[in-house]
Amino acid sequence: MEYIDFEDKNIVVVGGTNGMGLHLVHKLLELKANIIVLGRNINKPELNDIKGKCHFLACDISNSKEIDDTFDHIHDKFKTLHFAVNNAGVTAPYSNISELDIDKWKKIIDINLTGTAHCLKREIQLISQNKSGAIVNISSCAGLQALRMQAAYSVSKAAINMLTQVAAIECAVDHDGAHSIRINAVAPGPILGGMNNEENLQKNPEKTQRKLSITAMKRFGTAEEVANSVLWLLSQKSSYTTGVILPVDGGFNSGKFN
Numbered sequence: 001m002e003y004i005d006f007e008d009k010n011i012v013v014v015g016g017t018n019g020m021g022l023h024l025v026h027k028l029l030e031l032k033a034n035i036i037v038l039g040r041n042i043n044k045p046e047l048n049d050i051k052g053k054c055h056f057l058a059c060d061i062s063n064s065k066e067i068d069d070t071f072d073h074i075h076d077k078f079k080t081l082h083f084a085v086n087n088a089g090v091t092a093p094y095s096n097i098s099e100l101d102i103d104k105w106k107k108i109i110d111i112n113l114t115g116t117a118h119c120l121k122r123e124i125q126l127i128s129q130n131k132s133g134a135i136v137n138i139s140s141c142a143g144l145q146a147l148r149m150q151a152a153y154s155v156s157k158a159a160i161n162m163l164t165q166v167a168a169i170e171c172a173v174d175h176d177g178a179h180s181i182r183i184n185a186v187a188p189g190p191i192l193g194g195m196n197n198e199e200n201l202q203k204n205p206e207k208t209q210r211k212l213s214i215t216a217m218k219r220f221g222t223a224e225e226v227a228n229s230v231l232w233l234l235s236q237k238s239s240y241t242t243g244v245i246l247p248v249d250g251g252f253n254s255g256k257f258n
Ligand SMILES: NC(=O)c1ccc[n+]([C@@H]2O[C@H](COP(=O)([O-])OP(=O)(O)OC[C@H]3O[C@@H](n4cnc5c(N)ncnc54)[C@H](OP(=O)(O)O)[C@@H]3O)[C@@H](O)[C@H]2O)c1
Pocket: 014, 015, 016, 017, 018, 019, 020, 021, 022, 038, 039, 040, 041, 042, 059, 060, 061, 062, 087, 088, 089, 090, 111, 138, 139, 140, 141, 187, 188, 189, 190, 191, 192, 193, 194, 195, 196
């Protein structure tokens, strides 16, 4: 598939310093996009080979001042954005709601939901300067079906789905038809790498097996499979698609398998 629409276009990838986000950044580099990568840790060795090819900005999206300062800087330096991907997200240790640690709950909601909503606000303002643009939020299969022991994470991702749809209908067309931003979400199932890195998977074989068994395909997905869906939703190939939550989950959301 050709993605000619990305050449020299400004795209921000929030949470592009690791895992699926970093894989997407590599794909966007091949497509010659002008990429602005946000994350807390922009100085890790894995980023050295792409340091000169993208713009890295350190930003903790649980801190609203850091978000505003970062997007002010993007506005001053790049003037506008064409695309955005909101990929930053964290999980919490498994726990029943009866034993919920409220501080951990707040942290997850601050990053996954409030931080993403704040970034989305600033992205819409910058993309609105153009005739059209697109944004993809990274949700999760856990936001479509309840997963026990993961209340904060599941709730944060379910809220991202609704945030995506509210934003999509608000931005589908402006009042005089001058611009339109398509806003969609991808809801991955268990994906190899990132949160599911080799070390985490080996630490808990039972949990790993459970993650496999909840997919119809009985395998992990790859960052490449997620990136392909994100690129499709950003590109003009999906020009009539907005407000969609697209599962990329090996059939997890289609039914019950165990
Ligand atoms: N892996 C899976 O199986 C899976 C399944 C469904 C959904 N997802 C979702 O997909 C996304 C990426 O997951 P992943 O597995 O690739 O995770 P990952 O490797 O842990 O990457 C998470 C990214 O988010 C950034 N991030 C985390 N907290 C941040 C904060 N406070 N401010 C700014 N950036 C922050 C991290 O950068 P820094 O550490 O540099 O801040 C990193 O770039 C997440 O939203 C996750 O919920 C993952």
